[in-house]
Amino acid sequence: MTLRRRLSIWYGALLAVVLAVALTLAYIVHVESHDHDIDVAIVDLNERATVEVVAELRGGTAPSDVRLAELYRMIEEPHAVWLLIGTRLVDSVGPVDDTAFSEAGVTQLETGWHTSWTVNGRVRSFVAPVADTDLRVAIAVTLSEVDASNAELRTALLLLALVAVGVGSAGASTIAGSALRPVARMTETAAAIARSRDFSRRVRIAGDEQDELVQLGATFDEMLASLDSAHRQQQRFCGDVSHELRTPLTTIRGNAELLAAGETEPSEQREAIAQIRRESERLSRLVDELLVLARADVEESFAPRNVQLDEVLMEAFAELRGIAGSRLRLRSIDPVQVRAERDRLKQLILVLVDNALRYAPHGTVEISLADDGSDAVLRIEDDGIGVTPADMPRVFDRFYRGEAARRVNPSGSGLGLPIAKWIVERHGGTITLWTRDGPGTRVTVRIPIARPGGPDGVRTSESTRRPEAVGTAEG
Numbered sequence: 001m002t003l004r005r006r007l008s009i010w011y012g013a014l015l016a017v018v019l020a021v022a023l024t025l026a027y028i029v030h031v032e033s034h035d036h037d038i039d040v041a042i043v044d045l046n047e048r049a050t051v052e053v054v055a056e057l058r059g060g061t062a063p064s065d066v067r068l069a070e071l072y073r074m075i076e077e078p079h080a081v082w083l084l085i086g087t088r089l090v091d092s093v094g095p096v097d098d099t100a101f102s103e104a105g106v107t108q109l110e111t112g113w114h115t116s117w118t119v120n121g122r123v124r125s126f127v128a129p130v131a132d133t134d135l136r137v138a139i140a141v142t143l144s145e146v147d148a149s150n151a152e153l154r155t156a157l158l159l160l161a162l163v164a165v166g167v168g169s170a171g172a173s174t175i176a177g178s179a180l181r182p183v184a185r186m187t188e189t190a191a192a193i194a195r196s197r198d199f200s201r202r203v204r205i206a207g208d209e210q211d212e213l214v215q216l217g218a219t220f221d222e223m224l225a226s227l228d229s230a231h232r233q234q235q236r237f238c239g240d241v242s243h244e245l246r247t248p249l250t251t252i253r254g255n256a257e258l259l260a261a262g263e264t265e266p267s268e269q270r271e272a273i274a275q276i277r278r279e280s281e282r283l284s285r286l287v288d289e290l291l292v293l294a295r296a297d298v299e300e301s302f303a304p305r306n307v308q309l310d311e312v313l314m315e316a317f318a319e320l321r322g323i324a325g326s327r328l329r330l331r332s333i334d335p336v337q338v339r340a341e342r343d344r345l346k347q348l349i350l351v352l353v354d355n356a357l358r359y360a361p362h363g364t365v366e367i368s369l370a371d372d373g374s375d376a377v378l379r380i381e382d383d384g385i386g387v388t389p390a391d392m393p394r395v396f397d398r399f400y401r402g403e404a405a406r407r408v409n410p411s412g413s414g415l416g417l418p419i420a421k422w423i424v425e426r427h428g429g430t431i432t433l434w435t436r437d438g439p440g441t442r443v444t445v446r447i448p449i450a451r452p453g454g455p456d457g458v459r460t461s462e463s464t465r466r467p468e469a470v471g472t473a474e475g
Helices: 003-058 099-104 144-179 181-196 212-261 266-298 309-327 342-358 403-408 416-426
Strands: 079-085 088-093 112-118 121-129 135-142 305-308 328-333 337-340 365-371 375-382 430-435 441-448
Touching (some): 003 121, 003 135, 003 144, 099 121, 099 135, 121 144, 144 181, 181 212, 309 337, 309 342, 309 365, 309 375, 337 342, 342 365, 342 375, 416 430, 416 441
Parallel strands (some): 328 365
Antiparallel strands (some): 079 135, 121 135, 305 337, 365 375, 375 441, 430 441
C-alpha cells in the first residue's frame, strides 16, 4: 500500500472519529435541550392548572365538582391534563382518549416524572398533588413528533458525516499527493541515477526554506553532489593510479625485454638493471603510499597513547641525516607529549621532511617543535621551489603535482601531502602550507597536547629539553 493511500485512510479514519464524537455530542445536547424545554413547559402548565383548581376550591366548589378551565396552549406537542382523586377521574382537558396516553396509563401513575414507551411513540408524564387536598393533577405529552424529528436529524447527521469523511479522504489524498510529489521526484531521480550512474542530476525542490520537504530535497541534492564528487574523485584516482603505475611498469618491461634479447653491451645491461631497480623502488613506494590511503578511506580503528613527540622527531631526524647531511637542520625543540599513534607520527615527519628535501634539492630544511600551551606545533621550512598561488588550493589533492614540482622531481607520486593531511586529521590536528616571504615553503602542523592526568601520565621534565639551536645535522 502506498504512503499516499495510507495517509488518506488514516486521515479519513481520524476525521470519522472526530465527526462521530462531535455530531453525537451535538445530537445529545439538542435532544436533551428539547426535552428540558418540554419539561419546563409541563411544569408551568401544572402550576396553572393547580392555580385554577385551588381558586375553585376556595370559591366553595367541592373537590369532586371541580372543573378544569381551558388552559393556555403552552406546549406545541399533543398534550392532555387530568384532574384526579386517587385514580378516579374528576375532569380532563385535551385528547385524553389518545392511544398513546391510554397505553401509558397516565391516570394510574404515581406522583412524579414518568417516561413511557408506547407503540405510537414516547410519552412524557408529570403527576403532582394539589396541596391540602386529595386531588392530583396529571399532565402527559406525546413526543412521537419530536422523536420523528430527532430520527430525521440523526439520519441527516449520519449522511453529513459520510459525505464529510468521503470529501475529507479525497481531499487528503489530493493534498498528500501534492505534498509527496517532491518525494516521488526524489525517488525517480534516485532510480535514474541507479540506472545511469549519472550523479550530476539534482532534485531542485523550490519553496519555503522552512518546508521540511524542501530541506529534504536540499539535503538530497547535497548528498548527490557529495556522491558526484566522490565518483569523479574515484575515477580520477583510478586514472591517476593507472598512469603512475604504467610508467614504471613500462620502463621495467622495456628493459627486461632488452636484457632478454641478449644483444646489449655490458654497460647497457648495467644501465638497464639500474633502471629496473629504480623503477621497482618507485613502484614499491607508490604501492605503500596507496595502501596508506586505502587504510585512510576505510577509517581503521584509532588506538592513541601518550607519545613524546620530541623523541619521535629526533628518531626520524637521525634516520634522515645520513641522507640529507648538512642540508637538514634542527632549530628549537621543546619536549611535548601528545595522544597519538607513534608510528603514524614518525611517518608524518618522514613524509614532510622527505618532501621538503626533494623540492629543495640544493637548499636547506629546518625543523622546529614548540609547545604553545594547547598544541604541539611542528614546523618544517625549506628554501626550495615553493608553491605557486595557482597550485596552493590543490596541494593536498591526491596525485596532484604542480608544473615546477614535476620539473624538479619527475619520479614523485603526489601522495605525500595527502598522507600527511590524513595522519594529522586522524590525530585531531591541522596542517597548513604556505610560501615563505623568500624562496621556499613552510609547513605547520598543530596536534593537541596530552593533558596532565591522562591515561599514561605526562612527562614535563626539563631534562628532556633540547638546545635552543642544535645546528646542522652532522655526525
